[in-house]
Amino acid sequence: MGYASCMKRSRSSFPVFFRSALGVLAIFGLAGCQSSHGLKVQETPRTLLYSYVIANGMARGRMMTEDLPPAQVFNIVTTDKNALVAILAFRDKPTRSTLRQAGQKVEDFIGAIEQPAQPLSPAVSGPILLPPPLTPGFIH
Secondary structure, three states, X not given: OOHHHHHOOOOOHHHHHHHHHHXXXXXXXXXXXXXXXXXXXXXXXXXXXXXXXXXXXXXXXXXXXOOOOHHHHHHHHHHHHHHHHHHHHHHHOOOHHXXXXXXXXXXXXXXXXXXXXXXXXXXXXXXXXXOOOOOOOOOO
């Protein structure tokens, strides 16, 4: 008996079957809950702020990784500002109405982020021109 054979453990198929069965039951259980009642997240001040922070990160990531046309960037920035203003309005006057309005503005912000990108025109998407390198002894 070599070293490698001593290190192998025999496994029965029961634990694998048991884990698979539990996974399938969990999926069916979740699907059943979602189909009968629908998924509804209760809007609270915490979920509102959490959603805004997540959307803000999504917007940053999208702007860093994609060439978006200026109109789309402007739309994302504008809906971001509108969501933040609505959140601040809720902070100053915490009512169901202002919470609902802020939630709608955050949803609008997420919608703006998820809009498919339109291709840039060749004039906008060309190479970025950098200034020439500084020469030694040149004073600005």
